[in-house]
Amino acid sequence: MTEPLGRRERKKAQTRQALADAALRLFLERGYDQVGVKDVADAADVSVTTLFKHFPSKEALVFDQEDDIEAALVAAVRDRPAGQTILDALRQHVLPAGGRPRDPEMATFVELVENTPALRDYAHRMWMRHEAALARVIAEEIGAPEDDLTCAALARFALEIRNLTRGHPDPRRAGDALFTLLDRGWSALHPNT
Amino acid sequence: MTEPLGRRERKKAQTRQALADAALRLFLERGYDQVGVKDVADAADVSVTTLFKHFPSKEALVFDQEDDIEAALVAAVRDRPAGQTILDALRQHVLPAGGRPRDPEMATFVELVENTPALRDYAHRMWMRHEAALARVIAEEIGAPEDDLTCAALARFALEIRNLTRGHPDPRRAGDALFTLLDRGWSALHPNT
DNA sequence: GTTCAAAAGTTGAGTCATTGCACGTTCTTA
């Protein structure tokens, strides 16, 4: 489906990839704040303006493929198995799997993001940006008005659980406890949802 | 207690006040994004560098007296009446009083902050910055380890309630419902706290 | 009363991320 690309689009994707690769390499070598966008552009052999045509900001250089996350989140709630509550669906989708794969490349990437305030904040904002969509699908599922505040609160709290458990020795167990906390309050307001 | 100020400190406070006044006036006149820090500095008859010696950022120009909020927050939990739960103490302290005083000057200020993304985000960050202190005092009060995750979560969720209810027609009632949600889950984990 | 050195205020000249404007190249359409 993505095969028939013209030369132009192929070169565009190539340039984009070169920028992302150069950025990640330089950031890991020297640290995010010690690398300017000029350095990244030079390493990819393009001008700074071209860099910003491909990425909306310096932070976005390290978050390359952040596309279908919102759709997957909404689908996890809307298409949950029959009989499963909304909170259990969120619990399974938001919390990471128990044993970590320990991909070494991913590990250094996560370390870079965690140790760089600008990147940590950016990742947080990107993740919380899905709150509105999540709140909307929750309201639909329980038949509440679209702007129901408890749905917005549940969406925000559930998303924040991932941020809270990040860096914890056992994120799965910790997240479970927090989802249980939310579940007790939520099921009192909206039983069997 | 703050009377014996030397000429120097008096002039410093005077410059600071002139900057804050000029900034608020210009922001309300032309809009936050249409005013540069240069304009504010010129209006107060100082250089841009001097402006940044008094305020750490452009956003900070409008949040002049944000000092003892964290202390009051911690005190509200630690010095709550005997027999009152932590969540009830937070509910009373975080939620605004029912009838609004309708101070016209404050109203235009709130409107400016709400309608300016940069200021809205800054106010949010400033408010959430108290999460760590709040989490610490909650952990102390229930005798949990200082880095207990459920305490951090309760602190974050309680603070977020204020952000969620902002702009709602009846913040008091809406906030009450959300605190009740948290209360059910929390009292199951830590009864009578 | 004068001097002097540390502390604090002030400044102009910079740095860095980000964005209009203009030019050349590539793709489309007739």
Next chain:
DNA sequence: TAAGAACGTGCAATGACTCAACTTTTGAAC
């Protein structure tokens, strides 16, 4: 194939923020 639209690219600018040096104020020693 040639005009015209759309796109990639670079130069130069803008706006927030910082740095090294200069000036003023303060407090005490002489």
